[in-house]
Amino acid sequence: MNDLTTLTRPRAETTLKDWETDQEVRWCPGCGDYAILKAVQRTLPMIGADPANTVFVSGIGCSSRFPYYVESYGFHTIHGRAPAVATGVKLANPDLDVWIVTGDGDGLSIGGNHSMHILRRNLDCQILLFNNEIYGLTKGQYSPTSREGTRSPSTPFGSVDHPAKPCAFALGSGARFVARAYDVAKQLPDVLVAAHAHKGAAFVEIFQNCIVYNKDVFADFTEKKNADEGQLWVEHGKPLLFAKGTKGIALDREALTLKVVEVADGDWQNADVIVHDVTNRAIAHMLVEMPFGPFPMALGVIYDDPAPSFEQAVVAQNEQLARGKTPDLQKLVGTGQTWTVTKDGPVL
C-alpha cells in the first residue's frame, strides 16, 4: 500500500521481553493502558524495530507514563508538547523511529495546536492517542472528548460542551494516515504495524478504558456481546460489513451521507455496500463522523494515503542549499558591508 516506505535500517531481531524495562508499572490495576503497552511491545518485534533507534516521546497524563515502560529511548516531556519535542528529535536525526504517546486531554486540549501542526506538516512518526474521555491523572475531570452531560468533579451537573472527535480532527488537520482501535482489541498490533509502515504522521486513536473515572464508557461496542453490532472493522479492498456480514455501509447518494443497509445471503454487491479504499479521503471523513448508535464504530485503518514527509522535505532543502558551498566561518563573519582599515585609512 505504502509506496513511500523505505526500510533503510536492517531489521532487528527482538522479542516482547526485550522491550520491557525494570521500572514498576504504575497504572491502576485493570487500566486499559496495560493492554496497549503489551500490544506495542508485541508490535515492535513484528516490525523489526531496534531499541537503540526507537524513541518514545510523551506529554503528561496517565498515557504519557508509557515511555518509562518501554526499553528504548524515551522522553516524558511536558503537557501537550510531545509533538513539538518529537519534531525537534526527528529533524535533528531523521533516522530515529519516533513514537508519540498522548491522551485526549494532552493531545486535544492543551496540546491541540501541536497535534494539528504535526499532522499538517506530516512528520514521519506514529501518534498513539489514548482516548478515555476523561482526565485520569488529575482525578476525573471531564475531557475534550467527554460526551455531553458527563458528570465529573468539575461538571457535577453534567458537561454542556460538545466533544471533539479525534479522527475527524486528525483528518481535518491534514493527516495522511488515520486508524482507530481499542485497548484490548486483538487487531491492535496489526493496526500499529500499518501505522509504522506508513511514512509520515500516522494517527491512531485507541479507545482506552479508565476503570476508575470512566469505567466501561466504550462497552457499547467493546464488550463481547456488543462487538458484532457495534464494531465495523474496515479493511482496504474489502466491503464495509458488520454484524457477521448481515449489515453493511452504503452511500446514500441523495443525501450524500452513509447509511446502514441490510445484506441478505452475503450478497453485499446487491446491497451496494462500499468497498473500502484507504486512499478515499471523502469516505474516511464520513466513516469517522458516523454517529455511534445508528451506526457501528469504524475501526482499523480508515485512511492511508502517504505524502512526502516533513523531515524529508527539510533535509532535502538543507542539502540542496548547502550543495557546492563550503562552510567557512571566517568568510561568513567577514561578509556584509565591509571595509578595510589600512595604514592610510579605510578603503572598501
Next chain:
Amino acid sequence: MASLSPKGNARVARSFSTLIEKVLRTRGNRIRNASETNMASAASRSALPLASSEPPEAVVVRFAGDSGDGMQLTGGQFTLSTALAGNDLATFPDFPAEIRAPQGTLFGVSAFQINFGSSDITTAGDAPDILIAMNPAALKTNVMELKAGGLIIADTGEFNDRNLAKAKYDANPLEDGSLARWQVLAFDISALTLESVKPFGLGNKEALRCKNMWTLGLALWLFDRDRQPIVDWLKAKFAKAPELAEANIAALNAGHAYGETAELAVPVKQLHMAPAPAPEGLYRTVTGAEAISLGLVAGAQLASLPMFFGGYPITPASAILHHLSRLKEYGVTTFQAEDEIAAIASAIGASYAGALGVTSSSGPGIALKGEAMGLAIMTELPLVIVNSQRGGPSTGLPTKTEQSDLYQAVYGRNGDAPMPVIAARSPADAFDCAIEACRIAIQYMTPVMLLTDGYIANAAEPWRVPDMSGYTPFPAKFLDHVPEGGLKPYARNEKLARPWIKPGTPELMHRIGGIEKEVNTGHINYAPANHQAMTELRRDKIFGIAKDLRQDIAIGNDNGKLAVVGWGSTFGPIHQAVRRVRRKGHDVAHIHIRHVWPLPENLGDLLKAYEKILVPEMNTGQLKTLLRDQYLVDARPLNKISGQPFRIAEIEAAIEGMLE
C-alpha cells in the same frame, strides 16, 4: 572576564580596555587641542551646529520622516559612508510598531540616529546636532530633542495644510517663529527631487520616493563624503530596474550638488571629521541580531555540532530567525514553529537528539517558554534561549527597548530552577556572548539565557571582523559506551554535568523527563531526600560556573567612592558618563556585568570596596535588587523606562548627585 572564555574574546576585551586607558591618559591634551582648533574653526563657520560646551569630536545626526520615506535605508547608507570615512560610530533606529502607519501621522514617524566622531563612540548620542525632518510629523516628534542651536533641515514641500493638520500643528512652524532656538534650513526637497529625476519618466509617487536619496546626497556633501559607494549600492539594489537606479543616483547627485552650489538660507559649510584611530584589519557594520546569529553559528561550529533553531515570529527577535534560515551550509536547521512553546520544545527535542538546540524570542514569548525551560533544566540538556527584550509587560512596547526581563531570566520559572544568564552590551559584543552561551550550555548541560534588547538587535556599529582561529574550540562529547559500573544517565563529571547521550546509540537506552530524577540513575524518584539532593545538585552545578568567572572593571580602580554598575545595552552611556565624570577629577569606576547569573565569584568583594554603588537600568531596578539580595550592599537605582536608551547626561547627572 571569564577565564574560560574563548581566547579571542579575552583579547578583544583587553585591547578594548587598553584603548580606553590610552584615550583616558591622553585625553586631557588631546581634548584641549581639539577643542581649541575646532572651536576656532567652528567660530569661522558658525552655522555648523556643534554645541559649544562639548568638544566637537562627534556629531549626532537624526534622519526622521514618514515610515514610507525610507529613513532606515538612508541611515544605513549614511552609516556605511561614515565607516568608510574612518569615523567611529553608533546608530539607533527608532521606528513605529505599525507596518504601514497612515502617511503623515505622528505615530507613523520613523527615525534613524547616528553618532559619529573622531574618537571612540559607544552610544548613539544624546541630543542630535542635526535633524533632518522630511515632514511636519517628523519635525514635531523629534525637534524637542535637538540641541539648542542645532540645525533643522526640512522639506517645505511636505509642510502643506494637510500634513500640518495631521501633525496637529495650528500654524506652519517653519514660518511662525516657533523654531527660533534652532537654525532652520527649509527648502522644497520634494520639488528639487522631482526636478532631478524628471528625465527618467517615473510616476509622481515613484519619483518622490527618491527624496531620501536626495537628502542623503545633501548629507554626504555636508560631511565631505564620497558618493561612489552609495552609487554602487544603488546599482546593485536596483539591478533589475536600471531606470530606478539611475533616478536614485540622479537624486543623490542633485542633493550633493545643491549643497555645493546653492545659496543656502543659513551659511552651512562642509565639515570634514578626522578619522577615529582604529586598528588595521577588516571591518563590517553589524547589528545585534546579525552578531547573535553569527555567534550562534560560531558556537555550534566550535562545539562541532549541527545547530537546530526553533523560532516563532516576534518583534524584535525575528531577525535572528531570518539570518539563520539562510545559513544551511553551516549545519543550521531552522524551524518556524506553530507557537513559542513549540519553538523551544522542538529545540529541546533537537538537543536531546544531539544537536545544539537554540530558540529565540522576546519577553511575551519568553514567558510562554517558561515551562519548557524547566524541562530543559530538569532533563539537563544544553539549550540557548535568546531574549531580545522589549518594553513590557504584556505586549508592551514591541519596537522600543527596555531591559526589564532580568527577573524573568533569573527567577522566572516554577520551582528552584537555576539557569545561567548572559547579557550582551552592544551589537558587536553579542557575537562573543552568543559563543559564551553555547559553551556554557554544552559544558554544563544546561539551558542558558542570552539577554539582548531591541536597541542592540537593531542598532548597527562597526565591528572588526574577529580572527576565528583565536577562539578555543569546545567540542561536545557524547557518551557512546556503557561506562564501568553501568549506565547512569544522571552521573556527574567535575563540572557536575551529566553525560549527553544521543538516541540511536546502542546499549545506552534510557528514559528522561520532567518528573524528579533519582540521583545517578535518572529514574523517577519522589523521595524527600532525593529531591533535596537533586535540587542542591542543580543549584551547585549552576553556581559552579561562577568559579571560572572574574568580574573585571571597565574603567577606574578596584575601590573608591563610587562604582557605577550596569549590564546589557546601558554599557555605552554608562561608560561615557563615567569617563566624563572622571575627566572632572572624580573617583568613579564603571563595572559592567556580562554574566548576570551566576554572578562572578569576586563581584561581592569588589562591590563592597566602594563607598557607594549606582545601578542605572532601563527598568525599575532589577539588577539593583539582585545585587542587594546577593551581597547585602546598598545599591542605588537609576531608572529609565521610557522605551528610549539612557542619555549620557542623565547618568552623568546621577553620578554627580551621588558624589555630592
